[in-house]
Amino acid sequence: MATESSPPEAGTAAPVDxxxxxxxxxFKELRKRHRSFVFPMAVFFLLWYxxxxxxxxxxxxFMxxxxxxxxNLGLILGLAQFVTTFAITMGYVTYANxxxxxxxxxxxxxxxxxAPEIFTEQPGAKK
Amino acid sequence: MMPLSLPMQTVESTQVGEPWLNMTIFGLFVAVTLVIVLRASRNTKTAADYYAAGRSFSGPQNGTAIAGDYLSAASFLGIVGAIAINGYDGFLYSIGFLVAWLVALLLVAELLRNTGKFTMADVLSFRLRQRPVRIAAAITTLAVCFFYLLAQMAGAGGLVSLLLGINDRLGQSLVITVVGGLMILYVLIGGMKGTTWVQIIKAVMLIAGAFVMTIWVLAIHGFNLSTLLGAAMETAGNPEIINPGLQYGISSTSQLDFVSLALALVLGTAALPHVLMRFYTVPTAKEARRSVVWAIWLIGAFYLFTLVLGYGAGALIGADRITAAPGGVNAAAPLLAFELGGPILLGIISAVAFATILAVVAGLTITAAASFAHDIYANVIRKGNLDPDGEVKVARRTVVVIGILSIIGGIGAQGQNIAFLVALAFAVAASANLPTILYSLFWKRFNTQGAIWSMYGGLGSALLLIAFSPVVSGKETSMIQGADFALFPLNNPGIVSIPLAFFLGWLGSVLAKTTEDPQKQAEMEVRSLTGVGAEKATEH
Known part of the structure; x- marks a missing residue:
């Protein structure tokens, strides 16, 4: 069975700074990498949609x-929406990995x- | 029992036997899933087991379950029927339903998995004031689940008249009660684990069934899409069926209505509470990502099948016979199954359609029960002084209450437009939930006042606009006949209520006098991106 592990209840004081x-x-680099991919991509697919x-x-x-x-053109552009959705999905997975x-x-x-006491579960605490 | 009139038109001799065949195949599905649910329930002990299936599902399993949760009867019967009758305009739904998953994949799924525990409210109240935000998030969750549930239960009634030949209101009410009772049983015993297995089995059956029919239709037309479209045009006697505008191009109001619907569809998916809750059933954010990827492939493939099936029904059966059948537009897919594979395929497809309703209803019920027990009862009424066992006990009781309410609501909503109720749930979700989800994940200055304004403003404006829309009054197809207070011209409120909710979230935040704890904001950001504390500790 998978180990039960989940964030503590929100609202508990965090002794970690x-x-x-x-x-x-x-961490700033991680955030920058995440946002520099997902934000432009989200703008792109919403505009295209x-x-x-x-x-x-x-x-x-025209369609x-x-x-x-x-x-006709409408069907091709509609199917193109499927293609871009699949392509963005694969692109994101590759990037994230x-x-x-x-x-x-x-x-x-x-x-x-x-801070192991905060981020790892005590054995037996939740079982 | 009333004879089933739809196959009667084609094959006279099978009219009586078929409802029993349909019922047998469906009974088989119920029996198999019940055994699986019972087996799954053996390990359900803690709250995490009950709400989140012990976080033990893999990405592919969860992705399949998401597809099972998402592809409701409205998607299957509704879209095939819409394409068969309105042609291209029916296809537009599929695209909105699919593209919407990119919002979930890129912006929501993983971050949500890392910051929450069981419900959407866990994430929204993470760094804001607990009580007011949790109450608001629970209310919007319950509202969305309620509309979605009503749609599914009303759909069950309609489907029965079509597939089992039960046409009188009493018989349909009885079937709604049976479906509701089964669903209560599944969720009560099996919790999230049982629900997930029902959804996985149903997704496999639905997608496999649609795939077989798709190949069949394509084989008849020489595996040539152009030939199929030509046949559909010929049967319809209207070349416009392959062009957009047949349904939404009538007036400038209907054009705007379509844009509004498109907005609600693309932004609603990532804010549906029962979809969000599925991300908690996997152990890590990476598995949450894999879930969405699997879901996108399965859902995308399914909608491509519906395009072929819709035009196939248009070509092989024709709009006239579909609209004349009991169940109307929704009859296109079952009629096509009968046309292709006779009573056996019709029986299988009917059972799949029932399974679809059962699985979606189970997913909605556990979401609503978790939201009430975890957010309102344990965290607000008992202020967190409730052990997880007590919480699960409350959740189980809530399941029974919600089940009974949805049976009553489903009986009351018989004959209502299913697609409208589903689109309504999407619009409410996009207005009430999405702005707060995105702001709390990505905007540092967002605060409690912004969340409250956005959630109540979005929910209230969406509901108000619907109440004053042509859906409720003023048209022949409206819910209330003989009255006209339709001050708002559009059927879907999304184009007004969604931007309004985003605006209110911003305005409430910048006008707030109190500031939130920057530690909590930092904690949420670090947790959401790294998954620390939300995953099994790395092996050292």
Missing amino acids: FIAYQQNPQ FLYVLLASYATD STPVWGNI RKLDPIAADIRHELEVT
């Missing part, structure tokens, strides 16, 4: 342009060593 950790260059929605709603003639047989996970694991390890 998290503000200091927030200023830690390694709403461009598509607006075209499908207001530019129906009805036949491309190949009975397949390479650029986020190792550095997050380092910081986690460091914090666990600093």
Whole structure:
């Protein structure tokens, strides 16, 4: 069975100085890497999605342009939404595995060593 | 029993036997899942076991369960029917439902897994004042779950009339009661672990069933999408079926309504409490990420199948026969199954549709029960002075209460538009929850006043706009007939209530006189990005 491990109830006083950790260059790097990927990507896919929605709603003639047989531009752009969703998903996973996970694991390890009584479960406490 | 009229139109001899075949296959599903739930319940002891399945599921398992939770009867029957009748405009739903998962993947899933314990309110109240924020988050959770539950229960009633040939109101009410009773049993005994297994089995059945039908439809049309579209155009007698605008292009109001719906769909998913709660059933943030990736692939593939199935139903059956069948638009997928594989395939697809409702209802019920027991009872009423065993006891009792309420609500909501209730749940979730989730994860200055304004403002404005929309009054299709107080022209409130909730969250925060504890903000940020304390300690 998996070890039960979860954050303590919010509201308990934290004896660890998290503000200091927030200023830690390694943590700042992690936050920068995370945000520099997810924010632009979120803006991109939302703009692309709403461009598509607006075209499908207001530019129906344009979307009805036949491309190949009975397949029109609207269908191709709709399927392109599927393709970009899958592509962004895979891109994020690759990025997170390479650029986020190792550095997050380092910081986690460091914090666990600093304050084991807070970050690791006492055996038997929750079982 | 009333004869089932839908297959009667095609095959006269199978009209009586079929409802029994449908019921047998569904009974088999219930029996198998019940055994699994009983086995799973053996290890359910602590609160973490009951609410979060002991955090023992792997990413792929949880991802499949998410797909099972998300692909409701509205997605399956609703979208296939919408494409069969309205053509391209039905496809637009699928795209919104899928793209929405990127919000969950990029911005919410992992950070939420790292900062919360059991419920959405755990995250939202992490660095803000506990009591008011927890109460607000629990209220919005219950509101969203309630609308979603109503939609599913009302859908169960409609489905029965179609699949089992029970057309009278009493018979449908009886079936709603049976579905509700089964769901109570599953959640009561199995907790989150049992619920998750029901969702996994259902997702596999649903996706496999849709896949087989998709290949079948494509085989009939020479594996050529263009040929299929051509056949659909021919049966419909309307070439416009492959172009956008058939449903939403009628007027400038309907065009704006579509934009509003699109906004609610894309922003609602990552704020649905029953979806968020699923992220707590995995041991680490990395597994939460894998869950979402699996969910995106499965859900994406399923919506591609529905595109083929929708046009397939349009081509092989035609809009006229679909709308004439009992169940109307929702009959497209079952009719197509019958057309392709006769009574056996219809029976299987019917059982899958029932399983779908059962699994989604179970997921919603455990979410609502956890929110009441953990947020309102244990943390607000008892102020945290309640041991986990007592909390689980309260949660179990809440399951029974919510089950009974949803049975009553489902009976009352019979005949209501299912798609509307689901879209309403998405709009309420996007307005009431998403701004506060994003602000508390990413904006340092966000505070309690901002959260309260945003959650109550979003919830209130969404509900108010719906009450004064054409959905409730003023049209032939409205809930209340013979009255017209539809002051708001759109069916979906998202385009107003979602930006308003974001604005209120910002305004409340900048106007607040008190500041929050910067230690808590730092703690939340460090925990959310690193997962410290939320994961099994690394091996040293």
